[in-house]
Amino acid sequence: MNEKEILKKYKDYLVARKFSLCYPNYISLFLKYCKEQNINYDNINQGILTDFLNHDKYSANTVNLFIKAGRSWNQFLCTPNDKNEWLKIKYVRTPKRKPDCLTEEDLKKIIKYICTYENRLITPVKADALICFMYYTGLRREELLTLKRENIDLNFNPCSLKIMGKGAKERWIYFSDKYSPKLKEKLINYFNSELEIDNAFNLTLSKLNYLVKKMNKCLTDRTIHPHLFRHSFARCLVDKGVPLTYVARVLGDSLQVAQIYVDPTENMVKAYF
Numbered sequence: 001m002n003e004k005e006i007l008k009k010y011k012d013y014l015v016a017r018k019f020s021l022c023y024p025n026y027i028s029l030f031l032k033y034c035k036e037q038n039i040n041y042d043n044i045n046q047g048i049l050t051d052f053l054n055h056d057k058y059s060a061n062t063v064n065l066f067i068k069a070g071r072s073w074n075q076f077l078c079t080p081n082d083k084n085e086w087l088k089i090k091y092v093r094t095p096k097r098k099p100d101c102l103t104e105e106d107l108k109k110i111i112k113y114i115c116t117y118e119n120r121l122i123t124p125v126k127a128d129a130l131i132c133f134m135y136y137t138g139l140r141r142e143e144l145l146t147l148k149r150e151n152i153d154l155n156f157n158p159c160s161l162k163i164m165g166k167g168a169k170e171r172w173i174y175f176s177d178k179y180s181p182k183l184k185e186k187l188i189n190y191f192n193s194e195l196e197i198d199n200a201f202n203l204t205l206s207k208l209n210y211l212v213k214k215m216n217k218c219l220t221d222r223t224i225h226p227h228l229f230r231h232s233f234a235r236c237l238v239d240k241g242v243p244l245t246y247v248a249r250v251l252g253d254s255l256q257v258a259q260i261y262v263d264p265t266e267n268m269v270k271a272y273f
Contacts, residue, residue: 025205138233234261
């Protein structure tokens with residue numbers, strides 16, 4: 001059985017247990033690293049895992065996701081706990097801080113930069129649709145990577161997305177030109193230009209991370225990451241007058257958690273006075 005077949009069985013294993021379907025992407029990155037370093041997976045140890053987690057300057061949150069994925073991967077492989085090296089790694093403590101946000105003007109700058117300077121990486125029509133979609137739907141990274149086009153309904157106004165979110169909880173996200181200018185048009189243009197293969201945008205975790213790295217070349221005054229688009233979506237809705245209870249509903253978060261996304265920054269409070 002080759003690696004692709006094993007990863008497919010692993011994905012079925014995750015589906016049956018309602019675990020994160022993003023884990024195979026992290027395992028693929030680790031297996032790729034092992035191949036590049038001529039490492040036999042059966043012989044991995046703490047030193048190898050430490051070198052891997054440090055080699056690409058992963059954030060604390062990403063390191064924790066790798067650990068979760070590694071632990072579940074070894075459970076799938078029926079590795080005894082005493083030989084599961086991922087179980088010996090402790091999660092990294094992540095500092096709690098208020099997230100930054102992107103404005104719609106920032107969004108335009110990012111799209112223009114990617115379409116102009118990175119068009120060998122991604123076609124302009126795909127970049128336009130994908131980046132706007134991330135901004136105007138606020139999907140979690142895992143939700144974006146597992147989204148299928150059949151779950152996007154563009155036939156009505158407002159358009160809708162059926163999402164299977166965290167904890168296998170189903171929710172709906174709606175968008176129209178009132179809050180998401182031309183998103184429907186951009187999606188139709190992209191879907192007509194590229195067939196669906198793996199998911200709605202034919203993305204992998206590595207492709208998404210690489211695209212985000214390119215975005216950081218455009219806006220150098222802050223750090224762009226996928227979750228920043230989620231916060232920006234929430235901020236955008238609140239700024240346009242959408243009640244916080246509605247924002248929490250489309251985010252799939254509790255009202256208390258959603259409050260984090262819309263708390264005013266110090267600069268906003270200062271400007272108010």
